[in-house]
Amino acid sequence: MAVLNMVQALNQALAQAMEADPRVMVLGEDVGRAGGVFRVTDGLLERFGEDRVVDTPVAESGIVGAAFGLAVGGMRPVAEIQFMGFSYPAFDQVVSHVSRIRNRSRHRFTAPLVIRIPYGAGIGAAEHHSESSEVIYAHTPGLKVVVPSRPYDAKGLLLSAIADPDPVVFLEPIRSYRAVREEVPEEPYRVPIGRARVAREGTDATLVAWGAMMREALGAAEALQAEGVSVEVVDLRSLVPLDVETVVASVRKTGRAVVVHEAPRTAGFAGELVAIIQERALYALEAPVVRVTGWDTVVPLKRGEHHYLPSVGRVVAGVRRALAG
Amino acid sequence: MEGLTGRTAVAQEPQQVLTPDGELVGEPPLDLDDTRRLYRAMVAARLYDRKGSALQRQGRLATYPPFEGQEAAQVGSAVALRADDWMVATYRDAAAMWFHGYPWELLLLQRMGDERGGAPPEGVNVLPPSITVGAHLLHAVGLAWAERLQGRDRIAIAYFGDGATSEGDFHEALNFAGVYRLPVVFLCENNQYAISTPRERQTAAPSIAVRAEGYGFPGVLVDGNDLFAVYRATAEAVARARSGGGPTLVEALTYRIGPHTTADDPRRYRSEAEVEEWRRRDPVERVRRYLERAEAWDPGWQAQVEAEEGAAIEAAVERAEAVPPMEPEELLGAMFASPTPQLLEQARELRAALEEAGERP
Numbered sequence: 001m002a003v004l005n006m007v008q009a010l011n012q013a014l015a016q017a018m019e020a021d022p023r024v025m026v027l028g029e030d031v032g033r034a035g036g037v038f039r040v041t042d043g044l045l046e047r048f049g050e051d052r053v054v055d056t057p058v059a060e061s062g063i064v065g066a067a068f069g070l071a072v073g074g075m076r077p078v079a080e081i082q083f084m085g086f087s088y089p090a091f092d093q094v095v096s097h098v099s100r101i102r103n104r105s106r107h108r109f110t111a112p113l114v115i116r117i118p119y120g121a122g123i124g125a126a127e128h129h130s131e132s133s134e135v136i137y138a139h140t141p142g143l144k145v146v147v148p149s150r151p152y153d154a155k156g157l158l159l160s161a162i163a164d165p166d167p168v169v170f171l172e173p174i175r176s177y178r179a180v181r182e183e184v185p186e187e188p189y190r191v192p193i194g195r196a197r198v199a200r201e202g203t204d205a206t207l208v209a210w211g212a213m214m215r216e217a218l219g220a221a222e223a224l225q226a227e228g229v230s231v232e233v234v235d236l237r238s239l240v241p242l243d244v245e246t247v248v249a250s251v252r253k254t255g256r257a258v259v260v261h262e263a264p265r266t267a268g269f270a271g272e273l274v275a276i277i278q279e280r281a282l283y284a285l286e287a288p289v290v291r292v293t294g295w296d297t298v299v300p301l302k303r304g305e306h307h308y309l310p311s312v313g314r315v316v317a318g319v320r321r322a323l324a325g
Numbered sequence: 326m327e328g329l330t331g332r333t334a335v336a337q338e339p340q341q342v343l344t345p346d347g348e349l350v351g352e353p354p355l356d357l358d359d360t361r362r363l364y365r366a367m368v369a370a371r372l373y374d375r376k377g378s379a380l381q382r383q384g385r386l387a388t389y390p391p392f393e394g395q396e397a398a399q400v401g402s403a404v405a406l407r408a409d410d411w412m413v414a415t416y417r418d419a420a421a422m423w424f425h426g427y428p429w430e431l432l433l434l435q436r437m438g439d440e441r442g443g444a445p446p447e448g449v450n451v452l453p454p455s456i457t458v459g460a461h462l463l464h465a466v467g468l469a470w471a472e473r474l475q476g477r478d479r480i481a482i483a484y485f486g487d488g489a490t491s492e493g494d495f496h497e498a499l500n501f502a503g504v505y506r507l508p509v510v511f512l513c514e515n516n517q518y519a520i521s522t523p524r525e526r527q528t529a530a531p532s533i534a535v536r537a538e539g540y541g542f543p544g545v546l547v548d549g550n551d552l553f554a555v556y557r558a559t560a561e562a563v564a565r566a567r568s569g570g571g572p573t574l575v576e577a578l579t580y581r582i583g584p585h586t587t588a589d590d591p592r593r594y595r596s597e598a599e600v601e602e603w604r605r606r607d608p609v610e611r612v613r614r615y616l617e618r619a620e621a622w623d624p625g626w627q628a629q630v631e632a633e634e635g636a637a638i639e640a641a642v643e644r645a646e647a648v649p650p651m652e653p654e655e656l657l658g659a660m661f662a663s664p665t666p667q668l669l670e671q672a673r674e675l676r677a678a679l680e681e682a683g684e685r686p
Contacts, residue, residue: 106443242667
C-alpha cells in the first residue's frame, strides 16, 4: 500500500472521482496550470483537459456562484478557494443559495457541489491565510461540513463529498497537508460523512478535536499516558452532521471532556459540543467540560502565532483541569 | 459612446419597432397570429399582477412586487426562448416565468408563504425567483456552462433590474460569461428605480448596455415597452448564444408603474407627471393599437380574453389557497436529501410542542 501525505491523497481522490464520473470537474484560482497553490490539483489539467480543470478569474463569488449553476445543471463541480480567509467574498453565494436551493425548491433543484477550503494557522502566513472559520459554515443550515485530519480520511471523505447529493464544505488543514504520511489504499473507498472516529481509546478523559488540532490532541494523550493518565481522543471528521452518539458514548465512559479547536473561543464549535454533552451526559460528568481554543483575536502573524494556537502543553493543562474539577 | 477604439460601441437611442401609438417604424418580427398570442399573454400578465396587489390588500398574500409596465420586456424576451432553456429571474418577473411554464398557482403559493411554490413542474427549467439582488446572474452563467459541458444546446437567460448592475456579482457573472464565451443572455429590465434610487445612482455609464463592451461581448439597448423590439433583440441574443457566439447583454428600457412592493410609497421619490408620461408608453396598449390598426383586435375578443384569462387566474388562486399547510416533518425535511439526525430530532420536538399546545401543525 502506498504511503501518502494528505495532498497526495486528495489528489488521488480527485483523479479517481473524475475518472469515474465525467460530470466531476474542478474549478478555482490556479488549479490548472499551477496545480493549485498547495498542489492538490497537480496533474489534473494534463489528464482531464481544460473543460474539466478550469482556471478561473480571481473572483470567489464567481467561482461558487458559477459552481452552483453547474451543479444545478447536472455537473458535479469541486470548487477550490485558496485560503479560508478568501472564502468570505463567496459567503453570500454559500449561505443564500448553495445551502438553500433544495429547501427553496422542495427538492426540485439541488446543488451537489463541493467547496474545498484550506484552513488553519501554524505556517507563519500573511493575514487572512490562517483562519479557522468552520463554525460559520456549521451554523448555516443546508451545508455539510467535513474536516479530515489524516490522509486516509481525506481521500475517503472527499470521495464521499463528491458523491453526496448535497453541498459539502470540505475543510483541509493546511498544517497537516504534508505533516502526516500514512498508508492509503490505491482503490477508491468512502469514509462516511457524519461519523466520528475514536482515534485513541482511553478511560480517564475524552479529548474531542478535528482537523489540524488532532495532532495536539494525540500529542497530549501520549504525554499524559507517560503519567499514567488514559485519554480517549475523538476525531469528529464531520461537524455537520455531527456524530453525537460517539462523543456522548465516550464522555459517559470517561466522565470528563475537553474540547480543542483553533478557532476563537466565543461562539466557537466547542460551545455546541459542551451544550450537547451537558444535555446528553450531565450525570456522567465528574467535572465541568473544558475548552482549549484559540483566543478571541485575529490569528497573530508569524511572530505571535505560537501564542495563539493550542499547544500540546495547553491541551495537557486542559485535561488536568478536567481531571481536577 | 466613443469606445477606446473610437468607434461607436452601443447606440444610445433604444431600438424601436413599434411607436407608443402602435405605428410600425421597422419590420415587424412576428406575424399577426403570434402577435395576438403575445398580446393575450400580456393581458393575462396584467390581470395576474392586479390580482396580486388586490390579494395582498386583502391579507391573502405577503408583500407583492408589481410589474405593471414591464409586460413587453418580460413576455417579449421569454417568447424568444426554446421551451427547455433555463430561466433565472427575480421576484418581479412573474410574467416571464409564467410564460416559460411556471404555473400561476405556484407563483401565488410562494407569495402566500409556502416553499412548495418554489418547485415548478418537471421539464420547466425555471429556478424559483431570486430574492437577493444580483447573485442569480452567476447561476445562469453556471447553468449555461453545464449545458455546454454536457453537449446540449440549451441556453440560459438571467433577468435582473438596473439596481442589480451595481452588485459585485453582476461584474463577476458578465466577466465569467465573457471569458468562457458562455451561452447566456443577460436581460436587464431597466425600470429606472431600485426601490427609490434612480438609475443615475447605479452607474455613471451612459447606459447599462454599454457596459457589455468592458466584458468583450455585445450590448443592445432597446425600448423595453416595445414587444417587437424586445423580441427581436432577445431572439438575436438567443441565436448567438445557441450557435456558440457567446453572451449578450440586452437592456430593456422600461418603467415600473407601480410601487416597488405593496409596502412602498413611490410618491416619496418620483412625480405623478413622470408616471403619467410612462403610462402613455404602455406596452400592452401599444400592441392593442397596432392590432386594431391591422384589424386583428376588437372589443369582443378583448372581453373574451379577459374573461378566460381572468378565470384561469381565479382558479389558480383557489387551488393555491386550498393547499394544506405542511406537517413539521415536511417543513423541516428539505434541507438535505435525507434529514440529519439533528433535523429528525427537531421535527419530533416541534410535533410534540404542537401536540402539547393542542394545535394542528
